[in-house]
Amino acid sequence: MARSFFLVLFAVATLLHGSAAQTRHVVGDSTGWTIPSGGAATYTAWASGKTFVVDDTLVFNFTNGQHDVAKVTKSAYDACNGASTIFTLLSGPATVTLNETGEQYYICTFGSHCSLGQKLTVNVVNRASATPSPAPQPSRSVFNYQSNAHNVEELTKEDYDSCNSSSPLATYTTPPARVTLNKTGAHYFICGVPGHCLGGQKLAINVTGSGSTANSPSPLATPPSPSSPSTNPSTPSPSGSLAPPPQNSGAASLGLVGVSATLLSLAAAFFY
Ligand SMILES: [Cu+2]
Structure with missing residues (x-):
């Protein structure tokens, strides 16, 4: 009885998750969230080919005590200033849900990690603008x-x-x-x-x-x-259905x- 209830719950949860179609972005992929050997360009390049949509998540993989994830303002991001953050996550892997549109800024506040390139900016868009509009139809x-x-x-x-x-x-x-x-x-x-x-x-x-x-x-x-x-x-299809022009x-x-x-x-x- 109880088991089947949880199975149903699990199925519903899976459906709900699937219908929303959020994307889970693992920051830096296998590199993770660290001081990148390629400098700040590493995370810029990682983000450049991707579309970040509201409700997508960022997953920062890092070793606890060696890095953190801080959301900061643009000026703090540019200056690598971790003195006053919007929030700071100390435990990896840290999952951040992208709940607003526009540029979002993340840095590591440990030592000079940010200056060495451990910083990420992503541009978050609405689902509607992320979906390519259909080509004009005759x-x-x-x-x-x-x-x-x-x-x-x-x-x-x-x-x-x-x-x-x-x-x-x-x-x-x-x-x-x-x-x-x-x-x-x-x-x-x-x-x-x-x-x-x-x-x-x-x-x-x-x-x-x-x-x-x-x-x-x-x-x-x-x-x-x-x-x-x-x-x-x-040619009109026999079924009379509207084939795309x-x-x-x-x-x-x-x-x-x-x-x-x-x-x-x-x-x-x-x-x-
Ligand atoms: Cu760090």
Whole structure:
């Protein structure tokens, strides 16, 4: 009874620890916390390749009575002045939880150890800023319609104006058609079923970069050739799940491609 209780407790504790995903940083790795043979550059180099996030821990490994760990201000760190510390830990291994953001300063207050390089500064960041922000994703238009009743074709402006679907730039037959808008400028869509475009089932949208709020249509980009891979959208998966849009340099350089929400809803309504 008691044993299973503790097993559950242990499991929960493990889960909690895992979900927070703190990192335990062993200062100096196998060198530990000592007078480094390479001078202060040793701990600078150790810290330089790492990201320190709030709630991570620093572990200082040292021999009791030969070193200590003192958290100090920047000026005390620069001067190796251990006279008034923020806190001092005398027992190794000493674990310090990084509970605030910004530069944190640690020294050994024994003799001239700090001057000889036993000093460490780490820059602590929030979890959010430590996580790389996702690359801008191209916007996507979704056309909903009954299978076999309609389709979606992207055309040049000339073909769009005349409802000529003989040479579409891209054709989408399986609803819902997900069209990734990875190029700025005007895009022209029609239904290629005879008569539908002439009946008004056509849509022109203008794609702008993220910084642009202009409503005027930007000059039509050079119409891409039908073989251009960038006009080939990702094929909708059979399950209908949203596959991540293809990453390419074109999409990245465009930044966030913005499309008027009104036009998007128009697109959805139009082809339903
Ligand atoms: Cu020391």
